Amino acid sequence: MEAFLSYNTVTSTPIHHADPSADSSFLFHNNAGDAEGGLAAPIARSTRRRQRTRKNTEEAENQRMTHIAVERNRRRQMNEHLAVLRSLMPECYIQRGDQASIVGGAIDFVKELEQLLQSLEAQKRTLQHAATDHGVLNSPPFAHFFASPQYTWCHNTHNCTPENQIPALADIEVTLIETHANIRILSPKRPGQLFKMVASLRSLMLTILHLNVTSLNSMVLYSLSLKVEEGCNLSTVDDIAAAIHSILSMIEAEVILVAH
Structure with missing residues (x-):
């Protein structure tokens, strides 16, 4: 430095x-x-x-x-x-090739097969009873389709409701999942019954999505798929079954009135 x-x-x-x-x-x-x-x-x-x-x-x-x-x-x-x-599926059930058409066609096809099965089962039971019981039916042809009906019709004198109960006019079974109801009704044929029943269900805000009708002799089986619309006062299976039985009661009363 x-x-x-x-x-x-x-x-x-x-x-x-x-x-x-x-x-x-x-x-x-x-x-x-x-x-x-x-x-x-x-x-x-x-x-x-x-x-x-x-x-x-x-x-x-x-x-x-x-x-x-x-x-x-x-x-x-x-x-x-x-x-x-x-x-x-047959081609007649498929209008177009898109997904919605195929699924919708499958639903309709299954409903038709269900109706065919009910008819064949009824015919089979009728033939079996005719061969074994000499033509005396202990139950109507479609009775075995009902697992736990809310209303049970008095089919014959050996299987009738107790004296303190009013006999039902039909077998009525209702199952309900959220807003969709499946209904089976077994009753005798009555004039104009289907038309009046459909009109009454619509007035109760129950929209019919699918309807199958199977008849054999004097009996008829209705299988319905309904949608419970918003504002409908029927919220349980018992409510819907009671409403249907009331409709059938009015139809029966009209038939009796006309007959007299």
Whole structure:
């Protein structure tokens, strides 16, 4: 380190002066070190941020591709099931080839098969009773279709309701799931019964979705699928069964009145 001497002209005391370039060099190195340390932290944070962003992007892309694959597989299976379902039905039940038409046609086809089954079962039971009981029927042909009816009709003198109860005019069974009701009614044939019953159900805000009618001799079996509309006052199976029995009672009263 170089230095130079100078004399104070008053005191004749030598004064030592340091080389200013040395201090400047020291300050420069310190400032440069601080600057490097200050820049390193933001660079590291930026690198970590880019890595996290890249990882999140990759995960989102993997989830998207997985979702696409699952959806593609679901559609393929659905198309296969619809193709099989369509092959099981006659062409007359399929108006168009779209999903809604195929499902709707399948529902109608199943309803028709149910009606055919009921008719064949009734004929079978009639033939069996005719062969074994000499034509005396202990129960009507369709009675075995009812598991737990709310109303049971007095079919014959050996199986009648007690004396303290009013005999029902029909077998009536109602099942209810949320706003959809399935109803079976077994009764004797009466003039205009179906038309009057349908009109009365509509007035009670019960919309008929499907209706099957199967008759054998003097008996008729109605199978109905109803929708309980908003505002309908019938909220339980007992309410609906009682309303149907009331409708049949009015129809029976009109038939008796006309006959007399």
